[in-house]
C-alpha cells in the first residue's frame with residue numbers, strides 16, 4: 086500500500102485531495118463500503134454517476150485500482166476495496182502533512198450502489214448550516230466533527246468556479262460580490278474565473294495560502310473572509326450562526342477558539 090500511494094502521489098500530486106474527497110463521499114452514503122467505486126449497469130445508476138459525484142477526480146479511483154491489483158497478486162480475495170480506500174487516504178493525507186492514525190481494518194465491500202442515495206446524504210456548496218448539521222449528526226458525528234472534518238478536507242485540493250461563481254458575479258441587487266468574501270481575494274477569483282463558462286475546468290485552490298499542505302490554515306482563512314465555498318464561510322461566523330458558534334465553542338483549543346471569539350464579536 087505504502088509503495089503504491091507514495092509513487093502515485095509523487096507522479097500526480099492531486100491524488101491526496103482526490104482520495105480524501107472520494108473517501109468522504111463514500112462514507113457519507115451508506116457507509117465506508119467502497120460503493121462509490123462501483124460502476125453503473127444498464128439496470129441501475131450507481132453513486133459514482135450521480136450529479137454530486139461527477140467531479141470526483143480520477144486519480145482516486147486509479148490509486149485504489151493500482152493497490153487492489155498489487156494486493157490481489159500477493160494475497161487474492163483478502164483485502165476489500167473499502168479497506169484499501171481507507172488506508173490509501175490515510176497514507177496520502179499523512180504524505181501531505183496530516184497526522185498518522187491507525188486504520189482499523191475489516192470493512193466489507195458494499196454490493197449496492199444507488200445514485201439517488203447521494204443527494205440526500207451529501208451537502209452541496211450552498212448548503213445551510215442546519216442542512217450540514219443534519220447530514221453529519223444523522224451519521225453520529227458532532228458539529229465539532231463537521232467543522233474539523235471539513236477544515237481538514239478543504240485544506241487541500243481544488244474547487245471548480247461554478248461552485249462559488251454566485252459569490253463573485255451578480256451576488257445580489259446591491260452587491261456584485263458576496264460581502265463576506267475578502268475583497269482582494271474576491272478580485273483574484275473574479276479574474277481567475279472570468280471565462281469559466283467557456284472553460285468549466287478552471288478551478289481555484291481550496292486553501293489559497295497552502296494549497297498542497299494539510300494544515301489548519303483553512304480556519305485562519307475563514308477568519309479573513311477567504312473561505313471559498315459559501316458552506317465553508319459559514320464556519321467563519323456571522324450573525325445568523327450564533328447558535329452554531331456556541332456549539333463549536335465547546336471545543337476550546339487553538340484555531341477553533343479564534344472562531345469562537347469571532348462568533349462572540351458578531
Ligand code: HEM
Pocket residue numbers: 101102103105106109140141142208209210211212217234235237238239241242243244245246248291314316
Ligand atoms: C460539509 C460540507 C462540505 C461541502 C458542502 C463540500 C463541498 C465540496 C465542493 C463543492 C468541492 C469542490 C468540488 C469540485 O469543484 O470539483 C469540494 C472539494 C473537496 N472536498 Fe468537500 N465538502 C464538504 C466537506 C468535506 C469533507 C468533510 C471532506 C473530507 C474530510 C471534504 C474533502 C474535499 C476535498 C479533499 C476536496 C478537493 C477535491 C480535489 O481537489 O480533487 N469535503 N467539497
